[in-house]
Amino acid sequence: MTMTTSRLRRGLVAIGAGAVLALAPMAAHAETIIPIQYDAQGTSTIAKTGSSVALGPTTLTTNLDAETGDFTGSLPLPKTSTEFKAIGFLPVKADVSFVETAPVAGHIDLAGDIASVNATAQYTIKLSNIKVFGFPTFAGPNCQTKTTVSIPVGTEPGVGFDLVGGGRLVGSYTIPQFQNCGINTGLINLLVPGAGNTVDIQVSNGVFL
């Protein structure tokens, strides 16, 4: 009887130890998601028109996986406007909306002296209230890029990102063709789409939620 109890106890201890061992690796690899919010503000320069579009002020919300450096997030951009001269003299003004189509996804790398960031944001760009020579033109409510605009941004080479203080994120992107812009579709597609558009965003004041 004593032998049996002793064996049983040893067996239970072994099972307990096994369970601990089995659980330990899971705990060690558990994801640690840290939500961080930053202030964000910047500009985008449209290559073909040479015009600037204000980006923000807004809030960049990220969920950082502290175990891997990967993050996802959201960078909602308030409606803004842009103004440029078509064919050198024709004043064109339009409201611009960036509609998020997917979460911002990125990665933070620790190397050398700095933490570097690379991320991609995805939007549909919508144009509305298009005015030529100050006269409203009918563009419809669905004047937008045919496909998603993918905007890769990152810290500049050798320039770091402070996880609390933030940093500067820059990048360049391509604007695809527009559709559903009524009589403006041709003009817009002549003037706006193309590569070499730049984005420059200052991210600051990180708050760990």
Next chain:
Amino acid sequence: MKLRHLAAGAATVGLIALSGPAFAAGPPYTVAVGGSTSGTQTVTASSTGTVQFSAKNNAGTIVNMNCTSVSGSGTVTKGSGLTQIATINSTTWVGCRIPGGAATVTQNGIWNITGTGSTATAGTSDSVAGYVGSADASVALTSSPSLCSFTVTGHADGTFNEATQQLVINETGYSGDLTLSSVGPCLGQLQNGNPANMITTLNISTGGAGAINLS
């Protein structure tokens, strides 16, 4: 054959005798402060510049962690037959950063300075090799929660220069003398066991009690 061995042995002895300074001694040492060889002497230390600290992660990437300065206090043991020359009782680290932000560095326990070099003479211009032993410090990114913290333990090689009264810490090569432990989470980019380097130069002051000399 035997003659050849004898000749080779004699040549080796000759080389050894020529390569070291006259009357040079290795550990244990006689440690004097201002000529005194009894009791203990409180000393302070301050870095002449930045403290360069770096770790090599499992992927072979070097991650730098620097401080603008470090200062500290300790005790030199005077007397003869000594290998452990001094202790570092406390340190204050200023302006520390690891990639991603500001960091704090906290000394754990008491560190020691132990001599290993065989170049100590009665002269006052020896550079004696040694190491900072029992080194143990906690490093943490100041974010809350901290996205990166770890402990550095081991020893850092260095040299005490009698002429300048400087302790030159020059732990290089990621030899594993210093290693990281209790790493977490550090974005998964530092791991337990990562070797570390450390480079800094410390001015050692005895507060007017005179120069430290090893012989």
